[in-house]
Amino acid sequence: xxxxxxxxxxxGTGQPAFGQVAREHQGMxxxxxxxxxxxxxxxxxVVQEALVSAWKGMERFDVTRDVGAWLRGIVRNKWKDVCRxxxxxxxxxxxxxxYLESRMAVFVARPAVFDDLADCREKLPEEMGEVVxxxxxxxxxxxxxxxxxxxxxATVRKRLERARGLLRDxxxxxxx
Amino acid sequence: MKKEEIDDRLMDALLRGDxxxxxxEAARKQxxxxxxxxxxxxxxxxxxxxxxxxxxVGFLTNHGQQTENPGALTTADAMPSVSKxxxxxxxxxxxxxxxxxxxEQREIVxxxxxxxxxxxxxxxxxxxxxTVNEAKKDGVVSEGPVGGGYRSGGDVQEELKSASxxxxxxxxxxVDRKSGVTVAGSVNRPGLVAGSGELTLAEAIDLxxxxxxxGTTKRVTIYREGKKYQLSPLTNSAxxxxxxxxxxxVEVDQVKAWEVSGDGFADVxxxxxxxxxxxxxxxxxxxxxxxxxxxxxxxxxxxxxWKSPLQEALSTFSxxxxxxxxxxxxxxxxxxxxxPVDAVRVEELVNYFDYDYxxxxxxxxxxxxxxxxxxxxxERHNLVRVALQGKDVNAGERGDANLVFLVDVSGSMQxxxxxxxxxxxxxxxxxxxxxxxxxxxxxxxxxxxxxLEPTRMGQGGREKxxxxxxxxxxxxxxxxxxxxxxxxxxxxxxxxxxxxNRVILAxxxxxxxxxxxxxxxxxxxxxxxKDGVFLSVxxxxxxxxxxxxxxxxxxxxxxxxxxxxxxxEGRRVFLEKLMGTLxxxxxxxxxxxxxxxxxxxxxxxLGYANRVLKKxxxxxxxxxxxxxxxxxxVTAFYEIVPTGVTGTVRPEVDAxxxxxxxxxxxxxxxxxxxxxxxxxxKPDGQVSELQEFTLRGEAKPWRxxxxxxxxxxxxxxxxxxxxxxxxxxxxxxxxxxxxxVGKDETRKELLELVKAAx
Numbered sequence: 001x002x003x004x005x006x007x008x009x010x011x012g013t014g015q016p017a018f019g020q021v022a023r024e025h026q027g028m029x030x031x032x033x034x035x036x037x038x039x040x041x042x043x044x045x046v047v048q049e050a051l052v053s054a055w056k057g058m059e060r061f062d063v064t065r066d067v068g069a070w071l072r073g074i075v076r077n078k079w080k081d082v083c084r085x086x087x088x089x090x091x092x093x094x095x096x097x098x099y100l101e102s103r104m105a106v107f108v109a110r111p112a113v114f115d116d117l118a119d120c121r122e123k124l125p126e127e128m129g130e131v132v133x134x135x136x137x138x139x140x141x142x143x144x145x146x147x148x149x150x151x152x153x154a155t156v157r158k159r160l161e162r163a164r165g166l167l168r169d170x171x172x173x174x175x176x
Numbered sequence: 177m178k179k180e181e182i183d184d185r186l187m188d189a190l191l192r193g194d195x196x197x198x199x200x201e202a203a204r205k206q207x208x209x210x211x212x213x214x215x216x217x218x219x220x221x222x223x224x225x226x227x228x229x230x231x232x233v234g235f236l237t238n239h240g241q242q243t244e245n246p247g248a249l250t251t252a253d254a255m256p257s258v259s260k261x262x263x264x265x266x267x268x269x270x271x272x273x274x275x276x277x278x279x280e281q282r283e284i285v286x287x288x289x290x291x292x293x294x295x296x297x298x299x300x301x302x303x304x305x306x307t308v309n310e311a312k313k314d315g316v317v318s319e320g321p322v323g324g325g326y327r328s329g330g331d332v333q334e335e336l337k338s339a340s341x342x343x344x345x346x347x348x349x350x351v352d353r354k355s356g357v358t359v360a361g362s363v364n365r366p367g368l369v370a371g372s373g374e375l376t377l378a379e380a381i382d383l384x385x386x387x388x389x390x391g392t393t394k395r396v397t398i399y400r401e402g403k404k405y406q407l408s409p410l411t412n413s414a415x416x417x418x419x420x421x422x423x424x425x426v427e428v429d430q431v432k433a434w435e436v437s438g439d440g441f442a443d444v445x446x447x448x449x450x451x452x453x454x455x456x457x458x459x460x461x462x463x464x465x466x467x468x469x470x471x472x473x474x475x476x477x478x479x480x481x482w483k484s485p486l487q488e489a490l491s492t493f494s495x496x497x498x499x500x501x502x503x504x505x506x507x508x509x510x511x512x513x514x515x516p517v518d519a520v521r522v523e524e525l526v527n528y529f530d531y532d533y534x535x536x537x538x539x540x541x542x543x544x545x546x547x548x549x550x551x552x553x554x555e556r557h558n559l560v561r562v563a564l565q566g567k568d569v570n571a572g573e574r575g576d577a578n579l580v581f582l583v584d585v586s587g588s589m590q591x592x593x594x595x596x597x598x599x600x601x602x603x604x605x606x607x608x609x610x611x612x613x614x615x616x617x618x619x620x621x622x623x624x625x626x627x628l629e630p631t632r633m634g635q636g637g638r639e640k641x642x643x644x645x646x647x648x649x650x651x652x653x654x655x656x657x658x659x660x661x662x663x664x665x666x667x668x669x670x671x672x673x674x675x676x677n678r679v680i681l682a683x684x685x686x687x688x689x690x691x692x693x694x695x696x697x698x699x700x701x702x703x704x705x706k707d708g709v710f711l712s713v714x715x716x717x718x719x720x721x722x723x724x725x726x727x728x729x730x731x732x733x734x735x736x737x738x739x740x741x742x743x744x745e746g747r748r749v750f751l752e753k754l755m756g757t758l759x760x761x762x763x764x765x766x767x768x769x770x771x772x773x774x775x776x777x778x779x780x781x782l783g784y785a786n787r788v789l790k791k792x793x794x795x796x797x798x799x800x801x802x803x804x805x806x807x808x809x810v811t812a813f814y815e816i817v818p819t820g821v822t823g824t825v826r827p828e829v830d831a832x833x834x835x836x837x838x839x840x841x842x843x844x845x846x847x848x849x850x851x852x853x854x855x856x857x858k859p860d861g862q863v864s865e866l867q868e869f870t871l872r873g874e875a876k877p878w879r880x881x882x883x884x885x886x887x888x889x890x891x892x893x894x895x896x897x898x899x900x901x902x903x904x905x906x907x908x909x910x911x912x913x914x915x916x917v918g919k920d921e922t923r924k925e926l927l928e929l930v931k932a933a934x
Contacts, residue, residue, distance in 0.1 A: 027194045034189035096177045114194045125642050136191045164187035
């Protein structure tokens with residue numbers, strides 16, 4: 001909250017404080033956008049647009065409100081815009097968005113989520129850690145991972161799914 | 177959308193990582209024209225203020241005073257305020273920790289000093305007297321009587337003078353005869369072993385590659401300065417820890433022909449006649465047994481000989497789905513070790529591979545196929561293949577699993593190819609289990625204990641099991657007997673009717689239960705199997721796997737035995753073959769074949785030497801036999817001499833010249849070559865069901881048979897070649913295997929082994 005206070009006080013110039021806020025929250029915004037869109041390129045596009053709007057609308061921001069939620073609101077609007085522009089259906093209904101919002105509050109409210117995630121990844125069984133690393137860190141597709149490890153692609157996807165479940169449990173344990 | 181899906185997408189988004197670039201900067205640039213100009217002066221003031229504040233706070237903190245009103249300072253939020261008391265406490269804690277560490281180190285140093293003292297004391301004296309008396313006083317070494325059959329010290333020394341060079345990878349400098357211990361006898365790598373500093377007996381044997389297929393560490397002889405001492409590292413942990421000195425020679429003994437699996441050494445006097453009920457349960461030995469003066473043969477010690485239907489119309493055997501012989505063989509060949517003839521169980525080689533057999537009809541437990549072709553290695557003969565295909569039970573169809581992992585955590589399990597591989601392999605299994613499956617973990621070593629109570633997989637249970645597995649560490653001696661009872665008790669208490677109830681024993685074979693309890697345990701396994709709790713034995717590590725105990729448990733067909741020598745094999749057993757590993761679809765599966773003497777002059781069963789049953793055993797439901805798991809396949813071959821073909825098989829005894837004792841070849845109208853009968857019980861049943869199949873028609877030329885047939889025949893031929901039962905057919909074996917390999921990776925591997933084993 002203090003950064004918002006500073007931001008408001010620095011309203012005159014705005015840049016340093018805004019930059020700080022943006023840096024603090026952009027990770028969270030990107031995660032949110034990825035969840036909504038799936039597509040990495042579109043997600044980044046949306047976040048950038050959202051930040052532009054945030055900058056512009058900053059002065060209208062009510063300091064008593066939650067910055068994160070406010071920024072996510074902007075991301076949501078941009079998401080709808082992008083979907084409309086590309087002619088895609090909105091995958092998340094109102095209930096879904098509500099649920100997602102509650103989950104965001106648990107997982108992503110603090111910036112240290114990626115550190116916690118790294119800790120949780122350490123605890124994964126080796127088989128799972130392997131596919132997670134190849135898929136996410138090295139950016140390999142399931143088929144490529146399957147080939148590399150000598151298992152079926154379906155097994156890779158199942159393992160990833162299972163790994164995500166375990167990681168979620170672990171994160172909830174830390175923050176819940 | 178489902179909540180799980182939303183959560184999954186969120187996790188996926190998190191896993192893709194943090195935002196690396198400065199999107200804010202990009203956004204700013206994008207909106208640049210609308211921004212106010214950078215006010216340098218204000219920014220500088222802001223930064224300066226922050227610096228001043230930072231320094232002040234730092235200063236104040238170092239002097240143990242509270243900072244003032246954190247709210248006013250932007251950076252103060254990031255600085256914790258630490259009171260003097262807290263600092264002192266923290267320092268005290270640190271000191272206490274350091275003290276503890278020092279005390280621990282001191283203890284370790286003391287221990288080391290004690291050991292060094294002992295060594296100096298022992299080696300400082302005239303070698304022989306000092307060691308023996310010292311050792312005797314401590315009661316560690318017994319100068320037991322050494323009977324015939326053990327080579328004297330002189331012979332061993334002689335052999336070792338021309339012994340193989342030090343194990344590959346050790347430099348000559350490292351292995352100086354003076355500083356080395358020699359491991360000889362039935363070990364995988366006889367010769368000098370390099371040890372760093374002191375070696376214990378167990379370590380030395382391990383460095384020598386462990387006991388070979390028919391070696392045993394129940395009786396180990398140490399030759400030292402011309403005297404020999406007998407130790408029993410397998411049963412006595414103090415013996416296993418016995419320190420060895422430079423120049424020592426360790427000789428690992430070999431299991432003798434008259435020792436029967438399932439029976440203790442002490443119970444059978446050398447040369448005594450076997451009790452009738454034990455016949456037929458021999459393990460073939462590298463040492464041929466002495467034949468009795470009477471015509472009584474010692475059961476089926478060697479491969480099935482040629483038989484005539486007129487003398488023995490019935491061939492009866494128990495099915496076997498164990499594949500340990502293949503994996504063991506693979507290891508031996510890859511290590512470049514010689515392959516003992518009796519390590520080759522031909523049926524286990526054939527059954528290791530996958531074939532394209534048809535699934536059985538819906539209600540049947542398995543399907544049976546008979547095929548006959550000309551015999552590749554003797555084209556005047558026929559080769560009949562009997563193929564069983566067990567029903568595939570899908571993952572969703574099996575009942576809930578109730579698994580008890582019984583893990584050997586004795587000291588010898590410490591190697592990287594043992595406990596860590598075990599934990600990984602069991603982990604693979606746990607990963608594939610379903611929500612309602614239950615797993616518990618029991619360990620045995622010295623004492624036994626339940627490490628993890630039966631835990632459901634759902635709701636974080638799976639994670640608990642992983643954690644429990646990870647925590648396993650090796651240490652202590654082995655006391656398997658109590659552990660297995662505990663494991664069964666746990667399995668019984670959580671029995672799932674109609675589900676998968678299994679104890680999975682994971683060990684390096686160093687499974688010591690004491691001779692008196694051995695029969696008791698085999699009985700336990702049999703009884704439990706009748707009640708529906710089955711046993712899988714997974715052997716890990718190199719060398720120690722041939723223990724009579726494991727054979728006893730699994731030979732009666734009440735347990736399945738896997739040898740896991742690598743991650744790939746672990747994956748194969750626990751992932752690909754999982755359903756077969758877990759789900760038994762038929763119990764006590766026996767086969768009895770009746771040959772028609774009008775068409776078959778002679779026959780012989782290839783492989784299954786250990787599995788032969790008496791003809792009465794077929795209908796006797798009390799006699800146990802092998803179990804078949806989901807999707808398992810069993811392949812057996814009979815080589816047949818059709819009537820009218822003569823001169824291809826040398827008879828054991830020539831026909832009489834002056835008397836005509838040859839019986840007339842019977843005539844009958846039957847077009848059958850043979851009738852194959854099969855009995856099996858449902859997994860929780862007590863009464864067997866009978867199926868019958870007949871074989872008719874003409875033998876196809878073997879070259880026209882499908883690749884599965886030719887490959888299996890090739891494997892059999894290879895096995896027989898290794899057993900010296902099919903001399904001079906190396907080329908044929910090569911081409912049989914090569915031409916039927918196809919794309920299958922496991923088959924390609926066999927081709928490599930065939931090449932390497934030449």
